[in-house]
Amino acid sequence: MSATARRKPPLGVITRPGTSLRNKTGSWGIQRPVWDWSKCTGCNTCESICPEGCIRHLEKKQYEADYDYCKGCGMCAAACPAKAISMSTEHD
Amino acid sequence: MRKMIEGSRAVAEAVALCRPDVISAYPITPQTHIVEELSQIVADGELDAEYVRVESEHSAASVCLGAVVAGSRAYSATTSQGMLLMVEVLYNIAGMRLPLVITGVNRAVSAPLSIWNDQQDTMAIRDTGWLQLYAENSQECLDMHLQAYKISEDDRVLLPVMVCMDGFILTHTYESVDMPTQEQVDAFLPRYNPLYKLDPADPYTLGGYIGPEKYQEVRYVLQQDCLAAKEVVKEVARDFQKAFGRWAGDVIEPYQCDDAEVILIGMGSVVGTLKDWADRRRAGGEKVGVLKLRCYRPFPADELVAAVSGAKQVIVLEKAVSVGGYGIVAAELRAALHGRVAVPVACAVAGLGGRDITMGTVDEMYDRARAGESDFFAGLRAEVLEEG
Numbered sequence: 001m002s003a004t005a006r007r008k009p010p011l012g013v014i015t016r017p018g019t020s021l022r023n024k025t026g027s028w029g030i031q032r033p034v035w036d037w038s039k040c041t042g043c044n045t046c047e048s049i050c051p052e053g054c055i056r057h058l059e060k061k062q063y064e065a066d067y068d069y070c071k072g073c074g075m076c077a078a079a080c081p082a083k084a085i086s087m088s089t090e091h092d
Numbered sequence: 093m094r095k096m097i098e099g100s101r102a103v104a105e106a107v108a109l110c111r112p113d114v115i116s117a118y119p120i121t122p123q124t125h126i127v128e129e130l131s132q133i134v135a136d137g138e139l140d141a142e143y144v145r146v147e148s149e150h151s152a153a154s155v156c157l158g159a160v161v162a163g164s165r166a167y168s169a170t171t172s173q174g175m176l177l178m179v180e181v182l183y184n185i186a187g188m189r190l191p192l193v194i195t196g197v198n199r200a201v202s203a204p205l206s207i208w209n210d211q212q213d214t215m216a217i218r219d220t221g222w223l224q225l226y227a228e229n230s231q232e233c234l235d236m237h238l239q240a241y242k243i244s245e246d247d248r249v250l251l252p253v254m255v256c257m258d259g260f261i262l263t264h265t266y267e268s269v270d271m272p273t274q275e276q277v278d279a280f281l282p283r284y285n286p287l288y289k290l291d292p293a294d295p296y297t298l299g300g301y302i303g304p305e306k307y308q309e310v311r312y313v314l315q316q317d318c319l320a321a322k323e324v325v326k327e328v329a330r331d332f333q334k335a336f337g338r339w340a341g342d343v344i345e346p347y348q349c350d351d352a353e354v355i356l357i358g359m360g361s362v363v364g365t366l367k368d369w370a371d372r373r374r375a376g377g378e379k380v381g382v383l384k385l386r387c388y389r390p391f392p393a394d395e396l397v398a399a400v401s402g403a404k405q406v407i408v409l410e411k412a413v414s415v416g417g418y419g420i421v422a423a424e425l426r427a428a429l430h431g432r433v434a435v436p437v438a439c440a441v442a443g444l445g446g447r448d449i450t451m452g453t454v455d456e457m458y459d460r461a462r463a464g465e466s467d468f469f470a471g472l473r474a475e476v477l478e479e480g
Contacts, residue, residue, distance in 0.1 A: 007247045009288045010189045010317065012310030015300030023303075 025052065029072025031087040033065055039084035046076035046085060094270050099230040099262040100125030102269045103169075103195055103255075106234040108139045109277040110193075110241050112167040113284075114159035116144040116152045120174040121207045122259035123197040127169055149174035153181035153194075160190040161298055163289035165241065169195035171259055173202060175213045179220070185252050186221025187314065188299040191244040191284070192252040193237060196224070198360065198411070199259040200445040208446020209259040211360065215412040215420050221314055223253040223321055224389040226359040230267040232386075233257045235332065235340035238272070242281050242328045249321045250287065251314075256388075258361040260446070272336055280335040322390045343392035345384040346399050348374060352381030354458070355400050357421065358409040359385045362449050366409065369454040380458075385421065393428035400425075401433045407461045409454075409470075411443045418467040440470040447471055 033046070033055075042061040054066040055076060065076075077085040097105075103126050107115075115134065117127040134143040142159075146152045152168050159166040170178060175196060185192055196214040200206035214224060225240065227233040233255065240253040257263060290298070302310055322343055329342040347367050349355055356366050366382040373380045383399055385392075400406050410419035417423065419439030426437045438461035443449040449471065457470040 006287055010250060010310075011313045012302050012306060013189045013298060014288060015297040015302075017295060017297075019297075019300065 031072035104129030113164035116155035171197035172199035343387035349381035
């Protein structure tokens with residue numbers, strides 16, 4: 001094969017890095033976590049157990065989920081020792 | 093240089109002349125002599141390659157996959173159960189568009205256990221995206237391996253090629269072959285120059301996840317490229333003729349077909365038997381011909397249709413059966429002919445598990461097809477059936 005006119009790699013063979021950022025898995029879910037701040041103790045269990053790593057600790061007793069990537073799996077709600085998280089199907 | 097050697101040795105020497113960087117295989121009858129010879133060639137220092145011993149054919153194929161994505165030319169050989177164990181990796185190699193050559197030694201598939209020849213194993217992997225070439229004799233095996241790398245590594249193809257050779261009939265018999273020199277092969281087949289390979293300085297993934305929004309298009313391109321590879325098979329055949337001074341064939345090879353009223357189609361070593369049978373019938377004044385299907389994948393539908401369009405009947409000899417369907421090549425040929433040429437295609441399954449295909453077997457398939465049977469097993473032994 002000549003060194004000059006080579007084809008592009010065939011469609012779909014090469015995947016460039018960064019796909020997990022581009023692939024917004026939040027569209028997969030039907031539920032979202034909702035915190036009851038009156039019960040939250042700020043223990044960080046939800047942040048550490050989230051399989052997507054999309055729960056962020058903002059300040060003591062204050063968390064947010066990145067809904068671009070939250071699949072609504074409910075692990076945070078199930079693990080919360082204070083039962084401060086409920087899974088809601090109602091959201092914007 | 094002409095020499096009298098075993099078919100397996102001819103393949104091993106041809107592969108060594110292609111200078112693979114990595115060889116990985118798991119020994120299994122009747123492929124064993126090929127990889128034994130290659131391991132000896134490497135151990136003797138005659139070929140600068142990594143010979144990777146593995147614990148299974150799945151690993152052998154995986155080692156080859158890894159070697160090719162790292163930019164190497166690789167080789168393996170397998171048969172039967174080993175080939176089926178490779179299947180998952182074979183799909184990945186084709187899907188990742190990796191040039192690779194594997195010798196698919198043809199052997200029956202268990203159960204019942206049989207080490208003897210038919211073509212059930214390679215026919216079972218026909219949908220993987222691999223090109224498949226079927227060899228009639230040792231010389232063709234040798235030539236096909238040289239061609240296979242050139243086809244596989246062509247930018248227009250970038251698909252793996254399986255060279256299929258009948259177990260024992262070709263692997264364990266001695267024939268006179270014309271073995272090219274290293275200089276000739278080097279001129280015909282330059283060093284592998286990968287279009288892409290894994291590189292820590294430019295990291296990316298090969299064969300990564302693709303969602304429903306794009307997967308079908310990727311498979312479409314694979315299908316289109318595999319179909320188009322037929323032209324590269326032909327082109328490489330012409331290049332081969334220029335380089336080595338002999339015609340080694342492209343997708344099909346007609347024999348006595350010009351005025352033939354009945355054409356027999358076969359793949360692999362049985363074609364020699366069919367040609368001999370046709371010569372005998374021709375001597376008796378019957379207009380019969382033989383069509384060798386040399387390149388089964390991609391399926392040369394147009395070439396086959398054109399080649400049989402003047403015949404009154406086609407009979408396909410199948411050394412495999414799609415259980416619950418029937419003959420695989422016959423079914424594809426009927427589909428290719430549909431709406432274009434109205435020639436009846438009969439299908440005779442024969443030669444399973446090492447059953448000899450004799451002149452009598454060919455007589456039987458011819459007579460039964462001429463009498464109107466369309467799908468049948470030829471060469472069945474009534475006394476064995478009665479045991480059941």
